[in-house]
Amino acid sequence: MNFNILRSIFFFCGLTLAHSGANTTETNPYHPDMCNLLKDFGAMTEKVKSMETRLKETEIYSENQILELQSKERTKIIFSATAGRGNAHIGPFNTDIIIAYKKVITNFGNAYSPVTGVFTAPLAGVYYFTIFYHGGRSYPHYLRMFKNNELTVFTADHKTESDGADNGGNAVFLQLQQGDQVYVSMAANTYVGGDDHTTFSGFLVMQT
Structure with missing residues (x-):
């Protein structure tokens, strides 16, 4: 009143x-x-x-x-994908290729494209990425993770007749700006298994 x-x-x-x-x-x-x-x-x-x-x-x-x-x-950015090709392997090819991990398990934020295999950062921040692969002994294995055109980490195994299947992987924290791209390249004349052993994952740790 x-x-x-x-x-x-x-x-x-x-x-x-x-x-x-x-x-x-x-x-x-x-x-x-x-x-x-x-x-x-x-x-x-x-x-x-x-x-x-x-x-x-x-x-x-x-x-x-x-x-x-x-x-x-909106800031929840998480993805995980596998090669998704069943028992078929990827490669070998006569040139380097970007691996498209086709079977998407998680893709919060839709920053990863299973068509191109490229993750595009929607926000500036620190991200954590992992790669793993499975392969046999017939060819060497050589995967490299790139930030734009810059090599960050890689995982590799040489051809050998003394062992059976091989597994490898690596992980890295990367500081990205909005629009930066991260992807996995397989070197020429190498190959990896196309099943769910071969994965590419990442998530936003913190914004900057």
């Missing part, structure tokens, strides 16, 4: 009580109970206004929480 209205009520009630005290024998058309009722009504109105203010503050807080959760959801 407006403060001026409350002040008028209290002033009116004060006059009424004074009038009632000065002339107790005369009938008073403004009964003190009415003043008390008006005072109670004023106090109740103030409580309602206080509750409305608290509700508005709660709504603002809830909206901020929702926006924060939505922001966190």
